[in-house]
Structure formats: C-alpha cells, structure tokens
Amino acid sequence: MLDKLSSSLKETIRKIAKAKRIDKQTVDEIVRDIQRALIQADVKIALVKEISSRIRERSLKEKLVLNPREHVIKVVYEELINIIGRGVEVPLAAQKIMMVGLHGTGKTSSCAKLARYYQKKGLKPAVICADVYRPAAAEQLRQLCEKIGVPFYDGANLPLPEREKGVMGIVNAGVKEFEKYDVKIIDTAGRHALEKDMIKEIEDIKKAINPEQRFLVLDASIGQQASVQAHALTMQLESQA
Ligand SMILES: Nc1nc2c(ncn2[C@@H]2O[C@H](COP(=O)(O)OP(=O)(O)OP(=O)(O)O)[C@@H](O)[C@H]2O)c(=O)[nH]1
Ligand SMILES: [Mg+2]
Structure with missing residues (x-):
C-alpha cells in the first residue's frame, strides 16, 4: 500500500x-x-x-x-x-524499549532490526523475549539474535516456579542479566485485539521496569486503523495510570 x-x-x-x-x-x-x-x-x-x-x-x-x-x-x-509527520528521533542512549502490537505485525522482526541499528551505532543492545504464549516465539527471536550477534534472554536459566510466574519474572530477570548492556529491547506476545490482558501486561512491565520507549508495531497496510489502535492504546494506558 x-x-x-x-x-x-x-x-x-x-x-x-x-x-x-x-x-x-x-x-x-x-x-x-x-x-x-x-x-x-x-x-x-x-x-x-x-x-x-x-x-x-x-x-x-x-x-x-x-x-x-x-x-x-x-x-x-x-x-x-x-x-x-516527521517521525520520532530514537535517542542514541541507554534505554529500555518495549515492543507491543497485534499478532504478526512484525514485533519480533523489529526487535532484531532495532538491535542491529543500535549495534551499528556503537551501542550494546540485548534482547529479552517476553512472549511465553507461542511455543516457537523464543526460538524465532533466538535465531534472529544469533544472526546479528546480539545476546538474547528468554528465562531459560530460571527455576521453573519463577518461569511459571510468566512474563514478569522473565522481564525482571532479563533486565538484571543485561545490566551492563545499553539498550534492552523487550519483545512481547501479540494479541488478536487490544484486549484487557494485553493492556495489563504492558502496564505491569511499565510498572516493573519503566521502559523509556514503548513502540506500537503496525502492519504498513493497516490504513486508518493505525490511528484507531494508537489512540485506543494511549487512552487505555492513560486511564489506568
Ligand atoms: N514484508 C514484510 N514482512 C515482514 C516485516 N516484518 C516482519 N515481516 C514478516 O511478518 C511475519 C510476522 O513477523 P513477526 O516479526 O514474527 O511478527 P510478530 O508481531 O512478532 O508476531 P507474533 O509474535 O506472532 O504476534 C513474518 O513472516 C515476518 O517475516 C516487514 O517489515 N516487511
Ligand atoms: Mg513475535
């Protein structure tokens, strides 16, 4: 389009x-x-x-x-x-970036693209997989990260009870694991719609690690729905803040 x-x-x-x-x-x-x-x-x-x-x-x-x-x-x-619009300048500084969006919009691919971008700019990026729902999600991200030589974390070293607590345990441990890295990119699971659990997960991650950037990933063919989604997400997050 x-x-x-x-x-x-x-x-x-x-x-x-x-x-x-x-x-x-x-x-x-x-x-x-x-x-x-x-x-x-x-x-x-x-x-x-x-x-x-x-x-x-x-x-x-x-x-x-x-x-x-x-x-x-x-x-x-x-x-x-x-x-x-002129777009937003992504700062070349230490930060945590959280990727959100509906199913299959390109969150995981964009994590690797962003990591590569920061790597080329001389920063040290690392990627955390917070998609615990789709079985192949972690493997997909691991392969992409391996290709570009960026460290990757999916909570595999956590004791089972910790991992079973779900996304939050992994995100917290990942941020700790990558303490020495400049840019921590967090991939999250896609949803069919802007469902309550998606908003809750974003809110929980926001509260726990306070990512400086939250990127809503959209398919380029989405048209006017782009603004609908962006507004819905912003409104819901603000109303819960
Ligand atoms: N043409 C095109 N395809 C893309 C682009 N980014 C991702 N894809 C493809 O779109 C499909 C979904 O990409 P993912 O990065 O897995 O999307 P996701 O949002 O992580 O998907 P879920 O985790 O299942 O919600 C894959 O087949 C990608 O290769 C892009 O910029 N252009
Ligand atoms: Mg994904």
Whole structure:
C-alpha cells in the first residue's frame, strides 16, 4: 500500500516538473492526483480535504521565490510532510524499549532490526523475549539474535516456579542479566485485539521496569486503523495510570 502511494506521488512530482506552465488547471489536476493516491492509501478524507485546499491555496497565492514548478513541488512536499509527520528521533542512549502490537505485525522482526541499528551505532543492545504464549516465539527471536550477534534472554536459566510466574519474572530477570548492556529491547506476545490482558501486561512491565520507549508495531497496510489502535492504546494506558 505504501509502495503504491510512494510511486503515485513520485509520478505526480514528475508531472509537475514536466508541466509547461503552472496555472489553476494544472494545480487542480495535481491536487486530484494527490487526492486519488491518498484515498487509495486509506488516508482519512478530512485530511485529504485539508491538504488539497492548502496545496491549492499556497501553490497559486504564495509569493514566488523559486520558479513556479519548483514552488509547487516544495508546497506539495511540505504539505505531505505536514500530514504524514516527521517521525520520532530514537535517542542514541541507554534505554529500555518495549515492543507491543497485534499478532504478526512484525514485533519480533523489529526487535532484531532495532538491535542491529543500535549495534551499528556503537551501542550494546540485548534482547529479552517476553512472549511465553507461542511455543516457537523464543526460538524465532533466538535465531534472529544469533544472526546479528546480539545476546538474547528468554528465562531459560530460571527455576521453573519463577518461569511459571510468566512474563514478569522473565522481564525482571532479563533486565538484571543485561545490566551492563545499553539498550534492552523487550519483545512481547501479540494479541488478536487490544484486549484487557494485553493492556495489563504492558502496564505491569511499565510498572516493573519503566521502559523509556514503548513502540506500537503496525502492519504498513493497516490504513486508518493505525490511528484507531494508537489512540485506543494511549487512552487505555492513560486511564489506568
Ligand atoms: N514484508 C514484510 N514482512 C515482514 C516485516 N516484518 C516482519 N515481516 C514478516 O511478518 C511475519 C510476522 O513477523 P513477526 O516479526 O514474527 O511478527 P510478530 O508481531 O512478532 O508476531 P507474533 O509474535 O506472532 O504476534 C513474518 O513472516 C515476518 O517475516 C516487514 O517489515 N516487511
Ligand atoms: Mg513475535
């Protein structure tokens, strides 16, 4: 979905660059192309309307400092960044990161990607598997960590009663085990929906080890559901805080 959005937008930029002149008709055509691309990518209609009118307004009325084509490209770029957002800078510092999200969204893969990122930046990452529900979860993460040479903990050294206490025993022991590591990444189990037990688990981990970052991992094709999930999670966590 995002690949398609990106290629449609690139095509629009090419169209602007090749336009013979920039007049109301050209701008309307460009705005229509952008609307089509955004709607296909399941962007909220209200946002599509907002960006359309801002691009129209700024392209035709703003005082030009660049040539007209470059001006429109700049406006389109700035307005897209405005709605898509600039992203969050992940600090290059010692921290605990907790990955949460629904089933199969890429939490475990992202743990390894993040670990690799920090490793390349010269920090010492380590990964803790707090998914005790899916039998192959720990093995999957272990293999990924082995590939990149990052230490991995799943509570295998804990006495059985401790391990049977579930996720919290493993997370606490893992954080202790990796005391000397800079970045501790905690993988959690996926859920079918934002169920109460998922929120409770996040809350419990938050209380026990206070992770500086909590990442909600989403499938890129999720569209407007992304904001629904992020809001639901934030609201529930805040209401329980
Ligand atoms: N195309 C694509 N596939 C991905 C990406 N990340 C993960 N996958 C695949 O998606 C599937 C699920 O990924 P996982 O990392 O196991 O997802 P998870 O959220 O840990 O899953 P659960 O632990 O079962 O909830 C695997 O087959 C991955 O190879 C990605 O960025 N792009
Ligand atoms: Mg997983």
